Amino acid sequence: MNRTLLLAAVLLGAHPCFASRQDNLLTTGWKFIQQDLAGAEATAFDDAGWSSVTVPHCWNIEPGETGDKDRFDEGPGWYRLRLKPDGTTAGKSFFLKFDAVYHSAEVFLNGKPVGQHVGGFSAFCFDVTPQMRPGADNVLAVKVHFKALSDSPPLGGDFTKFPGIYRNVHLLVLEPLSVSPLDDASPGVYLKQVHVDDTTARVEVTTKLRNAHDEVKTATVRCRLRDAAGKELQTITATQSIPARGAADAVQNLIIREPHLWNGCADPYLYRVEIEVADGATVTDRVTQPLGLRYFRVDPLKGFFLNGKKYALHGVNRHQHRPGKGWAVSQSDLAEDVALICELGCTTVRTCHYQQANEYHDLCDQAGLVVWAELAMVNGVKFESPAFRRNTRQQLSELIKQNFNHPAICFWSLWNEMHVPSTNAIVEHAEFLSFIRELHTLAKQLDPTRLTTGAS
Numbered sequence: 001m002n003r004t005l006l007l008a009a010v011l012l013g014a015h016p017c018f019a020s021r022q023d024n025l026l027t028t029g030w031k032f033i034q035q036d037l038a039g040a041e042a043t044a045f046d047d048a049g050w051s052s053v054t055v056p057h058c059w060n061i062e063p064g065e066t067g068d069k070d071r072f073d074e075g076p077g078w079y080r081l082r083l084k085p086d087g088t089t090a091g092k093s094f095f096l097k098f099d100a101v102y103h104s105a106e107v108f109l110n111g112k113p114v115g116q117h118v119g120g121f122s123a124f125c126f127d128v129t130p131q132m133r134p135g136a137d138n139v140l141a142v143k144v145h146f147k148a149l150s151d152s153p154p155l156g157g158d159f160t161k162f163p164g165i166y167r168n169v170h171l172l173v174l175e176p177l178s179v180s181p182l183d184d185a186s187p188g189v190y191l192k193q194v195h196v197d198d199t200t201a202r203v204e205v206t207t208k209l210r211n212a213h214d215e216v217k218t219a220t221v222r223c224r225l226r227d228a229a230g231k232e233l234q235t236i237t238a239t240q241s242i243p244a245r246g247a248a249d250a251v252q253n254l255i256i257r258e259p260h261l262w263n264g265c266a267d268p269y270l271y272r273v274e275i276e277v278a279d280g281a282t283v284t285d286r287v288t289q290p291l292g293l294r295y296f297r298v299d300p301l302k303g304f305f306l307n308g309k310k311y312a313l314h315g316v317n318r319h320q321h322r323p324g325k326g327w328a329v330s331q332s333d334l335a336e337d338v339a340l341i342c343e344l345g346c347t348t349v350r351t352c353h354y355q356q357a358n359e360y361h362d363l364c365d366q367a368g369l370v371v372w373a374e375l376a377m378v379n380g381v382k383f384e385s386p387a388f389r390r391n392t393r394q395q396l397s398e399l400i401k402q403n404f405n406h407p408a409i410c411f412w413s414l415w416n417e418m419h420v421p422s423t424n425a426i427v428e429h430a431e432f433l434s435f436i437r438e439l440h441t442l443a444k445q446l447d448p449t450r451l452t453t454g455a456s
Helices: 004-011 061-067 331-343 358-367 386-402 425-446
Strands: 022-025 032-033 049-051 077-083 091-098 104-108 112-118 124-127 137-145 170-175 177-179 189-196 202-209 217-224 232-243 244-255 271-279 282-291 297-301 303-306 313-316 350-351 370-374 408-417 453-456
Touching: 004 049, 032 313, 091 104, 104 313, 124 271, 177 271, 189 271, 189 282, 202 217, 202 232, 202 358, 217 244, 232 244, 282 313, 331 358, 358 370, 386 408, 386 425
Parallel strands: 313 350, 350 370, 370 408, 408 453
Antiparallel strands: 022 170, 032 049, 032 077, 077 137, 091 124, 091 170, 104 112, 104 137, 177 202, 189 202, 202 244, 217 232, 217 271, 271 282, 297 303
């Protein structure tokens, strides 16, 4: 099957429905206004005159594309949605997960604040169980701030920023004993490729567990390895005690003999790892993640090597904008972008200048494109600001944790196209290098298996 047909087959394929875990996309029924209105989070607030929109959604599309700065509104916008979870979900846990909001968001449920997030390209997730009323009407309100804060990257960039809830919003309904969605909105399962060669692969599987019960629970964690066709190859089982209203990690190891390697565009083979959590005989959660086994290195004279063989990297940069849509693109748009890159004969792609959608990285996994995944620290850095440094570290943690399991990603780019002011160049250069070393250290703590880079 050629690569374009492969992408079409992936796009049309059905996603498995996991028992006990509900992932509800909140797409329709939203109301939106591009104003700063006091009290718009209140349940009884009258939004009848607001525009009806679907999410993903963004604004400033036409002036952003034409460069009409006089019509480019940098003020905040409000979104509101009424939702009514089924009454049978009483006793379960509720989470709101936003795949991205530019540039920052304040989230309210039934008039009560549930959290805020700064950073326009990464996902974030809040536990809204205390505020949610199953079987009754609930009002979700989100205040979106467009203008980037001076203490948060990106400070610049020669690309248009489109404000709004421009990626999917999920209402997750989970059993009290489950994989946690709260580790920086990651999948809660980390597949660390400790060792891979042509004969053997060892993968350390870490599952972040949560227990919302008032008593200690012992979870049974089953880790199943499946091949590309879905056939079960092996299962390993562990038990993990979790304190009441607490969390714990279950760590297991998969040993795979004669592994079928993920070999770039020639053979982007993907296993799947399925994590099943059980409370006694009752399965309470399932999460599945891709596993592409590969090893790579860079030689300063000879270039990039994939699975022990020299592998030429030819590629392009990719932005997430589409004409007429801004950043609120569809799954078919993502698939078409990857298909076009493959049609060019590319073997790699740089996701400039920011973290891109998880679904896009899925498609790169499936197409065999080597990915240079980039942090949104572009053009400028405010290393003298503790708040800027904190938020940059937060965005780097989110980038790595949320995309840890994508075999396509071989590089974490810590900065790009940086222009350090020259008023005191020697001091500022030293400060900049110190900050980059700080980010490099964090990246290696979170993921020692990949290389760190910068585009300059």
